Amino acid sequence: xxxxxxxxxxxxxxxxxxxxxxxxxxxxxxxxxxxxxxxxxxxxxxxxxxxxxxxxxxxxxxxxxxxxxxxxxxxxxxxxxxxxxxxxxxxxxxxxxxxxxxxxxxxxxxxxxxxxxxxxxxxxxxxxxxxxxxxxxxxxxxxxxxxxxxxxxxxxxxxxxxxxxxxxxxxxxxxxxxxxxxxxxxxxxxxxxxxxxxxxxxxxxxxxxxxxxxxxxxxxxxxxxxxxxxxxxxxxxxxxxxxxxxxxxxxxxxxxxxxxxxxxxxxxxxxxxxxxxxxxxxxxxxxxxxxxxxxxxxxxxxxxxxxxxxxxxxxxxxxxxxxxxxxxxxxxxxxxxxxxxxxxxxxxxxxxxxxxxxxxxxxxxxxxxxxxxxxxxxxxxxxxxxxxxxxxxxxxxxxxxxxxxxxxxxxxxxxxxxxxxxxxxxxxxxxxxxxxxxxxxxxxxxxxxxxxxxxxxxxxxxxxxxxxxxxxxxxxxxxxxxxxxxxxxxxxxxxxxxxxxxxxxxxxxxxxxxxxxxxxxxxxxxxxxxxxxxxxxxxxxxxxxxxxxxxxxxxxxx
Amino acid sequence: xxxxxxxxxxxxxxxxxxxxxxxxxxxxxxxxxxxxxxxxxxxxxxxxxxxxxxxxxxxxxxxxxxxxxxxxxxxxxxxxxxxxxxxxxxxxxxxxxxxxxxxxxxxxxxxxxxxxxxxxxxxxxxxxxxxxxxxxxxxxxxxxxxxxxxxxxxxxxxxxxxxxxxxxxxxxxxxxxxxxxxxxxxxxxxxxxxxxxxxxxxxxxxxx
Numbered sequence: 028x029x030x031x032x033x034x035x036x037x038x039x040x041x042x043x044x045x046x047x048x049x050x051x052x053x054x055x056x057x058x059x060x061x062x063x064x065x066x067x068x069x070x071x072x073x074x075x076x077x078x079x080x081x082x083x084x085x086x087x088x089x090x091x092x093x094x095x096x097x098x099x100x101x102x103x104x105x106x107x108x109x110x111x112x113x114x115x116x117x118x119x120x121x122x123x124x125x126x127x128x129x130x131x132x133x134x135x136x137x138x139x140x141x142x143x144x145x146x147x148x149x150x151x152x153x154x155x156x157x158x159x160x161x162x163x164x165x166x167x168x169x170x171x172x173x174x175x176x177x178x179x180x181x182x183x184x185x186x187x188x189x190x191x192x193x194x195x196x197x198x199x200x201x202x203x204x205x206x207x208x209x210x211x212x213x214x215x216x217x218x219x220x221x222x223x224x225x226x227x228x229x230x231x232x233x234x235x236x237x238x239x240x241x242x243x244x245x246x247x248x249x250x251x252x253x254x255x256x257x258x259x260x261x262x263x264x265x266x267x268x269x270x271x272x273x274x275x276x277x278x279x280x281x282x283x284x285x286x287x288x289x290x291x292x293x294x295x296x297x298x299x300x301x302x303x304x305x306x307x308x309x310x311x312x313x314x315x316x317x318x319x320x321x322x323x324x325x326x327x328x329x330x331x332x333x334x335x336x337x338x339x340x341x342x343x344x345x346x347x348x349x350x351x352x353x354x355x356x357x358x359x360x361x362x363x364x365x366x367x368x369x370x371x372x373x374x375x376x377x378x379x380x381x382x383x384x385x386x387x388x389x390x391x392x393x394x395x396x397x398x399x400x401x402x403x404x405x406x407x408x409x410x411x412x413x414x415x416x417x418x419x420x421x422x423x424x425x426x427x428x429x430x431x432x433x434x435x436x437x438x439x440x441x442x443x444x445x446x447x448x449x450x451x452x453x454x455x456x457x458x459x460x461x462x463x464x465x466x467x468x469x470x471x472x473x474x475x476x477x478x479x480x481x482x483x484x485x486x487x488x489x490x491x492x493x494x495x496x497x498x499x500x501x502x503x504x505x506x507x508x509x510x511x512x513x514x515x516x517x518x519x520x521x522x523x524x525x526x527x528x529x530x531x532x533x534x535x536x537x538x539x540x541x542x543x544x545x546x547x548x549x550x551x552x553x554x555x556x557x558x559x560x561x562x563x564x565x566x567x568x569x570x571x572x573x574x575x576x577x578x579x580x581x582x583x584x585x
Numbered sequence: 586x587x588x589x590x591x592x593x594x595x596x597x598x599x600x601x602x603x604x605x606x607x608x609x610x611x612x613x614x615x616x617x618x619x620x621x622x623x624x625x626x627x628x629x630x631x632x633x634x635x636x637x638x639x640x641x642x643x644x645x646x647x648x649x650x651x652x653x654x655x656x657x658x659x660x661x662x663x664x665x666x667x668x669x670x671x672x673x674x675x676x677x678x679x680x681x682x683x684x685x686x687x688x689x690x691x692x693x694x695x696x697x698x699x700x701x702x703x704x705x706x707x708x709x710x711x712x713x714x715x716x717x718x719x720x721x722x723x724x725x726x727x728x729x730x731x732x733x734x735x736x737x738x739x740x741x742x743x744x745x746x747x748x749x750x751x752x753x754x755x756x757x758x759x760x761x762x763x764x765x766x767x768x769x770x771x772x773x774x775x776x777x778x779x780x781x782x783x784x785x786x787x788x789x790x791x792x793x
Contacts, residue, residue, distance in 0.1 A: 508645075508646075509673040509674075509755070510645045510646035510648075510673050511646050511647065511648070512673065513648060513651075513653070513671045513672065513673075514669065514670070514671055514672070514673065514697060514753060514757035515623045515653045515655075515669065515671050515697070515757075517698075517757070518660075518661055518697050518698035518757070519623065548704075549698045549700055549704070550700055550704030551704065565755040565756050565757070566755045566756060568755075
């Protein structure tokens with residue numbers, strides 16, 4: 028187990044590089060994740076950029092946008108999606124949206140696409156019309172499409188059937204389909220009417236068939252991600268994607284969640300709540316479930332969660348009061364999502380910024396992911412990991428031991444559950460005797476929030492470090508093809524379980540552990556073996572290692 | 586003169602029996618290396634007319650068949666140089682290079698990597714012999730997973746072999762001190778042959 032409490036580490040640690048960067052006032056670009064294969068590629072996601080004070084132009088957080096643009100360029104993204112609330116106030120004729128549009132020019136100049144959504148801060152029909160002129164790429168038009176294709180929008184059964192063209196839209200890049208849902212007042216200044224109730228709270232309801240058709244028509248071996256401004260289950264806000272409260276329009280919402288699950292969608296992303304919050308959200312009857320990502324603030328504003336969950340949500344991770352963004356790395360069937368965040372530039376906690384941060388220091392706070400050819404396991408506090416088992420083309424991975432020793436909760440005191448995902452690649456490096464298995468979700472839960480009323484009160488600029496990737500100690504085994512190993516290799520400790528470093532090279536898996544003692548054993552794993560022990564069992568053709576982090580693993584020459 | 590020819594033939598027969606029936610212990614010491622390396626020696630090894638062949642194929646593995654030896658500083662070195670089939674489930678075939686038959690008396694076996702309890706469970710190594718008459722024989726030895734060597738004796742049914750073969754085990758083993766001897770030709774056959782040779786000589790001289 029860790030020798031230092033993570034909260035204490037956050038509280039007392041952190042002079043280091045962050046302090047140096049702040050003192051010297053230089054922007055810090057986060058290191059790029061090495062692409063797992065030549066075909067891998069990236070896109071970025073950002074959230075609400077409204078700004079209230081006159082320190083930023085057009086009620087738009089241009090300073091933050093500029094900082095994020097630099098990050099997206101640094102990471103080599105193909106495009107960036109923003110989930111609404113582009114400005115704080117539309118202005119006359121929605122003029123302020125032009126400020127947001129101009130702030131995307133740095134991306135365009137770098138060959139990076141930008142695909143936004145509206146939020147409730149640009150909810151009018153005027154803004155809808157303006158949106159279409161500023162971002163024609165949402166209809167597949169103009170010079171900023173950057174390779175996106177197959178654009179599609181809902182056709183409405185109203186007097187304005189094309190009113191959602193380029194507001195709600197779907198497009199494809201590589202093996203990803205993005206479906207963006209606009210839920211605000213349409214160009215004809217109308218909303219979807221249910222009975223006599225006309226409100227933009229209903230505007231996702233009549234789009235569910237179109238969403239389902241977009242998801243069900245994607246190629247079977249492709250990914251789909253669904254974006255909206257409001258969330259399936261809000262944290263501070265209780266107005267959500269399907270209505271003014273969690274229980275509104277339950278049928279449409281359940282159909283939506285079911286469609287996402289049936290079509291392999293793993294993440295629905297939203298903004299609105301200005302916090303990093305991940306959770307699993309179920310239908311009313313629990314028959315379908317999908318992951319929800321509420322994106323961290325890119326705004327002057329930060330929210331605190333409020334009670335009112337209706338029991339359909341399983342919280343996974345939470346970080347409040349930081350400025351963050353997301354990098355999706357797509358490598359065939361596998362997806363990595365890296366969440367980076369920076370301090371808002373003032374003492375940690377909820378705040379309404381008047382001036383933008385002078386310096387941004389973005390740190391990798393968590394990495395999660397999934398694979399189309401893998402499985403997902405939810406592991407609650409105190410639960411064992413040994414349900415985690417998966418196979419792919421002759422390679423079997425198993426977690427043999429370990430228990431979720433995490434005790435983190437979200438702000439509301441709900442236990443954070445781990446979602447352990449597996450995924451596979453048959454792209455074997457030299458000396459490999461198995462397929463590559465990717466394992467996500469073993470790190471301790473991300474939980475950064477304060478509640479001064481309960482005595483949890485941090486000070487300083489947080490985050491001030493990358494979140495540790497350390498998790499519980501567990502034994503991992505991987506079956507290999509014994510024909511691809513010489514018996515003499517097995518006895519030397521020079522064949523075993525390897526793990527991929529962030530830079531992409533393969534090393535002995537236990538070399539990446541946090542602590543432990545590196546020890547080779549020839550034979551089966553034993554429950555008495557401690558962290559750092561690794562070995563090979565020729566009788567079962569398995570390599571195994573006692574580790575305390577996740578990542579990519581393979582059986583190969585070491 | 587006739588008597589001398591018969592005597593010579595008889596002596597030649599007796600001498601031949603003596604040389605061919607010489608027992609030999611294949612000890613692989615020509616491959617010794619006093620280092621911490623594991624050295625590959627290719628798919629075959631010949632010592633004093635006895636040929637060891639690794640019949641594994643590269644199909645599905647990419648590995649050519651090969652025998653290996655442990656240097657004297659490698660953990661698992663058994664105290665003298667021993668050979669290990671270095672292919673997964675690779676078959677080792679022992680035969681005389683000349684194609685003759687031989688007797689296999691004993692062999693020394695050791696695990697390739699000694700282990701502590703409870704992982705040092707014995708491994709079974711199955712030897713299959715093919716006799717000159719086409720019949721097959723089999724014998725199984727149980728090799729400890731602990732340090733040290735074990736000498737295993739074959740039954741008399743492992744006489745008159747054309748070949749003997751055995752498979753590398755998942756918990757690999759190494760072999761050493763293979764006690765072999767050509768199958769002796771029965772003395773009566775030698776006497777009969779020598780006599781016939783002598784008679785042929787006499788007949789020829791008489792004919793002259």
